[in-house]
Amino acid sequence: MKYLRQFLIIITISLIGEILKELIPVSIPASIYGMLILFVCLMTGFIKIEHVKDVGKFLIEIMPIMFIPAGVGLMSSWDVLRPALIPIIIITVVTIITVMAATGLVSQSIIRFRKSKKSDSEEPKDE
Structure with a gap:
């Protein structure tokens, strides 16, 4: 249940x-x-x-x-995809690199932000 x-x-x-x-x-x-x-x-x-x-x-x-039907669909459409293979590969590689770079930069920014926030909260306060 x-x-x-x-x-x-x-x-x-x-x-x-x-x-x-x-x-x-x-x-x-x-x-x-x-x-x-x-x-x-x-x-x-x-x-x-x-x-x-x-x-x-x-x-x-x-x-x-869940990717098996998509893979079978690609294999059955091979004749249509073959002429556009080079542009598809270029777009795929550029997209992968862009997503990896963006993810890395955002992750580093979040880590830096959390570290600075943590160090700010640990500083002793002068009264």
């Missing part, structure tokens, strides 16, 4: 994301809306991590299986 409740929470948030996608005239995927809603709910404490942790782990474990 615990797993069913956790899965229902995640599915409900996904449904809300789908509804927002239809209501808001911006080209943002419904999955992004759902992830943002889940993130906000977790950060505010509206949903505790224990309410979705086990099913979330399970979904992450089976995620590679």
